[in-house]
Amino acid sequence: MATPHKEQPRLQQLRRFVTEAKWFTQETWIGIGLVVPATLMMMVIIVYPTVRAIWISFHSRSFLQLDQVQWVGLANYQQLLEDPVFSQALLQTVFLTVGAVVTMYLLGLGLALLLKENLPGLGPLRSISMVSWVIPPVVIVIIWSWMLEADYGLINLISQMFGGPNRSWFGTKTWALPLVTMLRVWKDVPFVAIALMASMQSIPQEYYEAAEIDGAGRLQKFRHITLPNITYISMIMIVIETIAAFNSFQMIYIATGGGPVNRTEVLGTYVYQQAFQEYALGYASAVGTVMLVLLTIFTVVYIKLEDTE
Amino acid sequence: MAAPSKTVQDGRTGIVGRFDAFIGEDNSIKHALGVYGALTLYFIWFLVPILWLALSTIKTGSIIQADELIIIPSIEQITFANYEMVLTNPQFQTMFFNSIVISVSTTILTLIAGVLGAYSLSRFSYPGRKSLLIAFMATKMLPPALILIPFFIMMYTLNLVNSYTGIILAHCVRALPLALWLLKGFFDDIPEALDEAARIDGCSHLKVLYHVIVPLAKPGIAVAAFYTFVTSWNDFLFVSILSQGDSTRTLPFGLYLFQSANTVNWGATLTAATLTAIPSIVFFALVQKYIVKGLASGGMHGS
Numbered sequence: 001m002a003t004p005h006k007e008q009p010r011l012q013q014l015r016r017f018v019t020e021a022k023w024f025t026q027e028t029w030i031g032i033g034l035v036v037p038a039t040l041m042m043m044v045i046i047v048y049p050t051v052r053a054i055w056i057s058f059h060s061r062s063f064l065q066l067d068q069v070q071w072v073g074l075a076n077y078q079q080l081l082e083d084p085v086f087s088q089a090l091l092q093t094v095f096l097t098v099g100a101v102v103t104m105y106l107l108g109l110g111l112a113l114l115l116k117e118n119l120p121g122l123g124p125l126r127s128i129s130m131v132s133w134v135i136p137p138v139v140i141v142i143i144w145s146w147m148l149e150a151d152y153g154l155i156n157l158i159s160q161m162f163g164g165p166n167r168s169w170f171g172t173k174t175w176a177l178p179l180v181t182m183l184r185v186w187k188d189v190p191f192v193a194i195a196l197m198a199s200m201q202s203i204p205q206e207y208y209e210a211a212e213i214d215g216a217g218r219l220q221k222f223r224h225i226t227l228p229n230i231t232y233i234s235m236i237m238i239v240i241e242t243i244a245a246f247n248s249f250q251m252i253y254i255a256t257g258g259g260p261v262n263r264t265e266v267l268g269t270y271v272y273q274q275a276f277q278e279y280a281l282g283y284a285s286a287v288g289t290v291m292l293v294l295l296t297i298f299t300v301v302y303i304k305l306e307d308t309e
Numbered sequence: 310m311a312a313p314s315k316t317v318q319d320g321r322t323g324i325v326g327r328f329d330a331f332i333g334e335d336n337s338i339k340h341a342l343g344v345y346g347a348l349t350l351y352f353i354w355f356l357v358p359i360l361w362l363a364l365s366t367i368k369t370g371s372i373i374q375a376d377e378l379i380i381i382p383s384i385e386q387i388t389f390a391n392y393e394m395v396l397t398n399p400q401f402q403t404m405f406f407n408s409i410v411i412s413v414s415t416t417i418l419t420l421i422a423g424v425l426g427a428y429s430l431s432r433f434s435y436p437g438r439k440s441l442l443i444a445f446m447a448t449k450m451l452p453p454a455l456i457l458i459p460f461f462i463m464m465y466t467l468n469l470v471n472s473y474t475g476i477i478l479a480h481c482v483r484a485l486p487l488a489l490w491l492l493k494g495f496f497d498d499i500p501e502a503l504d505e506a507a508r509i510d511g512c513s514h515l516k517v518l519y520h521v522i523v524p525l526a527k528p529g530i531a532v533a534a535f536y537t538f539v540t541s542w543n544d545f546l547f548v549s550i551l552s553q554g555d556s557t558r559t560l561p562f563g564l565y566l567f568q569s570a571n572t573v574n575w576g577a578t579l580t581a582a583t584l585t586a587i588p589s590i591v592f593f594a595l596v597q598k599y600i601v602k603g604l605a606s607g608g609m610h611g612s
């Protein structure tokens with residue numbers, strides 16, 4: 001900053017104020033300008049469709065005749081209440097979400113504790129363990145369909161060696177939902193584990209050393225040092241994974257298409273099926289809107305968490 | 310990233326030293342064995358399916374579908390015919406080409422919008438900046454299935470169904486919020502004094518961005534590029550709706566159609582699946598050392 005002249009201090013000050021104000025407004029506009037492309041894209045391709053989808057949910061509309069739109073008020077929502085498949089899908093979504101998130105977190109925590117150990121050979125394992133997180137979901141489904149294939153699948157071959165059953169596992173009513181839940185877990189455990197591990201590694205070593213002097217055992221160190229220090233990242237991971245599991249669609253659609261007999265139908269697949277197979281756009285949008293309402297709760301929690309950072 | 314080493318009091322390094330220090334400290338080889346044991350169990354569940362996939366692709370047809378367990382095929386049972394068949398298939402080639410065009414365009418577009426936006430969110434202050442940041446994150450949480458319906462109608466009206474443009478736009482927007490947050494996190498770590506100095510030397514904002522921020526944030530840009538590429542490369546949902554023929558079909562959707570139409574030819578299915586997974590894995594291998602940092606600076610997630 002320039003030092004003000006001694007003569008005419010007032011005028012000088014005023015002039016400086018004007019230039020700074022000018023500079024400031026100019027800066028602000030450049031800043032806003034730079035964020036415009038991203039904002040515009042989000043508005044056009046996310047915000048507008050969301051609002052539009054909610055609007056469509058109050059209409060009767062079909063893909064077959066896109067120009068025929070009829071206002072039906074809450075009829076679609078009323079129909080939801082009487083639709084047994086919808087309530088089944090909702091229940092199964094909750095089962096999948098809770099099952100996947102709990103398993104994923106516990107396994108991820110365990111894996112993080114193992115991988116953070118200072119033992120030879122663990123470095124490469126840390127990288128390798130991330131692979132499932134990167135593999136396309138379609139490929140994950142193909143891998144597991146192949147593992148579980150009747151007659152030739154590895155699982156069945158081994159099962160038969162021990163006199164166990166040989167079946168097409170994704171097609172069984174009992175196993176289909178736990179299996180698609182397992183796919184989610186298999187895909188995302190490494191992600192949770194690496195995030196938790198990163199957070200564990202940022203805990204100052206002195207804490208542990210001090211605890212050791214006080215005679216704390218392994219379990220006590222975990223309970224009183226590790227766990228409290230990873231609470232924040234744990235919450236974030238749990239919320240992110242809950243939202244992702246609640247939105248599950250791809251892997252289930254590819255693996256089972258919602259079957260057998262709707263046993264793996266979740267809200268995500270049900271929206272897709274209603275919209276793009278039954279062409280019931282209004283009804284599908286109503287299902288989607290219910291998802292949106294339920295998700296909003298978690299989104300608010302997530303934003304609160306990110307905000308405290 | 311390696312765990313902070315608390316070893317080497319006695320000057321010994323390398324594997325022996327680390328082992329010694331470890332055992333000396335905890336006085337239990339049992340613990341080490343426990344860790345390895347538990348990891349082995351986990352990696353059986355985790356790696357066996359992947360290895361089994363890879364191994365199956367080089368087996369001859371009769372061996373792939375043998376009803377006895379052949380773990381390591383003998384020399385006569387190994388063949389690259391599956392790879393030859395898939396790689397010379399014109400449909401596979403077209404889909405591979407489509408996937409590349411769409412993913413690369415998505416990555417470039419997202420990075421442009423993302424870098425500009427992140428620079429703005431990191432360096433400027435204006436009313437609504439904070440809410441914008443939160444709004445970007447919130448859009449990541451919306452159910453994609455819900456957006457898909459009006460998005461399809463929109464693309465249909467604009468005559469963009471079955472075009473690269475529609476798919477690329479959809480993918481950009483799927484990846485943008487997170488790319489933006491990641492980049493902002495990395496930009497925030499660059500001392501502001503550096504760009505102020507460049508500004509005083511007369512650089513415009515775009516020049517500062519180009520000459521100061523971008524070179525320093527390369528690891529962050531690499532992670533954002535990786536994330537965007539993988540989002541686009543792996544996507545099934547939007548392509549399954551917007552692609553109505555061979556001309557825009559990408560690998561994941563093609564693979565799905567192939568698999569559901571053709572469960573008999575496992576050799577080709579598994580090989581095509583392996584080839585589809587490779588680009589994402591290679592890109593991951595290139596940027597993996599930066600990813601932990603990316604994870605620390607904001608949730609990073611593919612669905």
